[in-house]
């Protein structure tokens with residue numbers, strides 16, 4: 003029902019016009035048939051009036067022409083409705099996806115399946131439903147106008163046609179059910195097809211695909227998925243077509259029987275030739291109209307079922323309960339007995355973490371791969387809530403804070419930071435959207451991240467598109483940066499948030515050359531002084547100056563203290579530090 007109401011909500015004027023035009027278009031064929039009957043009766047009456055004959059001939063030609071013109075006009079206004087419905091539906095769908103506060107839904111394969119079905123429904127349902135609505139109106143008018151003719155000429159025909167239509171409707175609905183079941187069953191396979199397809203054209207994957215010779219493998223898998231999905235659709239379609247063909251033969255038999263009865267009546271003189279013409283016109287009109295309606299009914303039933311997924315996605319609840327508070331100005335972050343795991347039955351990633359990051363202090367986080375460092379960062383940004391324990395921002399549980407306001411106070415360089423196919427200025431400026439056009443602020447952030455030299459050396463400086471697959475508005479091709487240069491740009495993006503109280507840097511300089519790393523860290527210290535900082539790095543030298551260094555082992559804080567304290571303690575930190583320092587031992591190093 004909401005799919006039917008959509009055209010009227012999205013484009014009220016155009017939808018109403020379509021409806022009015024459709025009514026007119028529906029009445030046109032019957033009026034034409036009626037005029038033809040009058041003409042034939044006039045001609046066969048034995049005393050035809052030439053003036054009347056000419057009038058009827060011209061009138062039926064005009065009605066015929068109008069009927070065709072109305073069809074085109076209705077088609078165009080229908081397209082206008084369609085345009086607005088598509089925009090409305092796509093907008094609502096992706097507005098919901100973009101506004102999901104957490105990562106739970108976006109990391110859930112079932113959600114992606116629903117999203118794919120919802121997208122399909124969003125593309126199909128509005129067209130199908132509005133076409134069906136038009137067709138239905140046209141057919142009701144058409145049927146009503148022909149029904150009288152059929153009842154006058156041979157009443158049982160109306161009933162016979164109705165019965166055959168009823169059977170056809172039921173059959174089409176059953177096919178629609180099977181079609182939707184097949185779509186739902188194969189949606190994951192179809193998503194994999196899209197994944198392989200995207201990989202084959204992904205610039206970032208291109209090197210590995212070529213070096214490891216993965217092209218054929220990916221292509222084969224893509225075609226296998228495509229074939230499987232297509233076969234499933236074909237199988238449903240085959241059954242549907244066979245059923246519809248059988249029903250078409252039944253319809254032909256009914257028409258044949260009716261024609262025999264009416265033609266015999268004309269032959270015996272109990273009915274006029276005009277009546278036979280009207281009868282044939284009415285039957286053909288009704289059958290064509292109804293078979294279109296039945297076909298579209300099936301499409302609509304299918305679209306309406308799929309539309310359920312669209313409503314489902316649009317109505318998806320937030321994956322995090324909303325808070326409303328404003329974060330206090332100073333950022334002392336405390337984790338109290340924080341337990342976290344990604345899935346209900348997955349392993350615990352954080353197991354009772356207790357940690358205080360004092361306001362204005364720099365804290366280093368160390369741990370082997372998979373220890374849970376990035377997970378802790380994600381919890382600080384409130385992408386998930388811990389299953390147990392609390393995280394507080396200056397004493398306030400972050401669950402009570404407005405999540406957008408909380409995130410506005412945090413600047414982060416994620417370990418897997420994004421590279422956007424946008425200009426260099428935009429790549430940096432999006433770190434603080436309200437200053438996207440503030441070139442001096444962007445340049446200052448780039449300087450702080452020591453990315454300025456790289457960017458100004460680009461062919462169009464800050465306006466260079468950082469992409470190999472997109473051009474800028476002036477069709478100028480873009481360039482791509484090296485790994486370390488991208489990392490500086492990501493750091494600059496984070497530093498756009500000059501008023502962020504908490505700065506989190508997860509391996510921000512892993513791709514930088516030794517000299518670059520040293521310089522970046524000294525500039526970083528200057529620019530972030532006085533703000534709360536959490537720094538994660540496998541390069542122990544980077545963390546050495548932090549006021550507090552914390553070691554995470556198996557999701558637990560194993561030790562914490564200054565560099566000197568931890569070295570004296572001789573625990574995990576000292577072991578990792580010595581291991582790394584050992585690699586730099588050389589008699590020529592003093």
Ligand SMILES: Nc1ncnc2c1ncn2[C@@H]1O[C@H](COP(=O)(O)OP(=O)(O)OP(=O)(O)O)[C@@H](O)[C@H]1O
Pocket residue numbers: 109344345351369370371372373374375376377378417
């Ligand atoms: N989105 C996720 N869904 C499920 N499990 C995840 C997810 N992200 C991380 N994990 C798991 O959580 C554990 C901790 O990962 P995390 O990325 O926090 O480690 P890390 O200490 O940052 O490691 P590294 O030093 O390699 O960056 C790993 O076992 C990983 O497989």
